[in-house]
Amino acid sequence: MKPARPRDTGARSGRGARSGKSPRAFFLLVFALTVPFLALGAVSDAQILPGIPLTGLAFVCPAVAAVVLSYREGGIAGVRALPARSSGSRRAVVKTWYLPVLLLYPAVVAASFLLLRLTGTAVPDPRISPVPTLLLVLGFLVAAWCEELGWSGYATQPLQERWGAVRAGLILGSVWAVWHWVPLLQVQRPVSWIAWWSLNTVAARVIMVWLFNHTGRGVPAMALFHMTLNVAWQLFPVNGSHFSMPLVAALMTAVAVVVVSAGASSSVRRGPLH
Numbered sequence: 001m002k003p004a005r006p007r008d009t010g011a012r013s014g015r016g017a018r019s020g021k022s023p024r025a026f027f028l029l030v031f032a033l034t035v036p037f038l039a040l041g042a043v044s045d046a047q048i049l050p051g052i053p054l055t056g057l058a059f060v061c062p063a064v065a066a067v068v069l070s071y072r073e074g075g076i077a078g079v080r081a082l083p084a085r086s087s088g089s090r091r092a093v094v095k096t097w098y099l100p101v102l103l104l105y106p107a108v109v110a111a112s113f114l115l116l117r118l119t120g121t122a123v124p125d126p127r128i129s130p131v132p133t134l135l136l137v138l139g140f141l142v143a144a145w146c147e148e149l150g151w152s153g154y155a156t157q158p159l160q161e162r163w164g165a166v167r168a169g170l171i172l173g174s175v176w177a178v179w180h181w182v183p184l185l186q187v188q189r190p191v192s193w194i195a196w197w198s199l200n201t202v203a204a205r206v207i208m209v210w211l212f213n214h215t216g217r218g219v220p221a222m223a224l225f226h227m228t229l230n231v232a233w234q235l236f237p238v239n240g241s242h243f244s245m246p247l248v249a250a251l252m253t254a255v256a257v258v259v260v261s262a263g264a265s266s267s268v269r270r271g272p273l274h
Contacts, residue, residue: 020073021158027175029065030150034058034179041186050239055183059143062150069154097214101221102228104207108255109232112247121244124237136231144226145219151176152222156212165209166260173205174198193245200249203256204229210259
């Protein structure tokens with residue numbers, strides 16, 4: 001008599017091997033919730049900020065999807081636990097990891113500015129005013145928190161449980177990029193620009209998963225990093241109009257490759273990083 005085979009719930013249902021969460025259901029719900037915002041962006045040419053159509057208000061969708069699915073999976077207790085899960089683990093987190101969280105992407109963008117200048121590209125001097133910059137930081141932080149409540153707080157860990165950190169970053173980054181394609185087309189971004197932006201976005205998410213695993217696996221650090229992506233772009237001369245997406249994407253991809261290589265070396269010495 002053959003022993004009963006354990007059910008492979010992760011492979012068959014798209015759920016994390018241990019968490020019971022369903023990234024697949026989360027992705028589908030996020031896209032479904034985004035449809036009304038896509039329609040809003042389609043009927044109006046208004047922009048929240050240069051390069052951000054009204055569809056950008058869909059930043060609430062990942063948070064709503066995370067709350068809905070948490071309620072379905074755990075009732076009111078599941079919803080109440082979501083902010084607790086998003087606030088990070090109880091274990092001590094080395095605070096120095098917040099340096100790359102806050103400075104890595106701005107450093108990449110600053111390097112792109114210097115490279116443009118060194119190669120003779122005409123780029124205006126940056127003009128950064130304290131009050132508008134603070135408002136940008138606060139506004140983008142709120143939006144990033146809502147998004148990361150879903151992308152990081154709900155979806156990242158179950159993807160890691162099934163696929164590992166690198167593939168989780170690639171999967172989540174790809175979905176994250178596709179989610180932005182229509183809004184980018186609505187502000188007349190060329191397809192080539194969107195392709196480079198997508199590469200930059202996937203590389204950023206791979207780096208974010210790495211940082212997620214070193215900052216207590218919580219939303220706060222991821223929201224801060226996400227915020228820097230938008231603020232650095234908006235502060236680039238002039239309102240991001242001189243931002244070289246191919247150059248930044250190439251630099252971010254190089255950083256992601258270094259991170260993955262370092263993670264692989266660490267796994268060889270100490271076992272897999274979870």
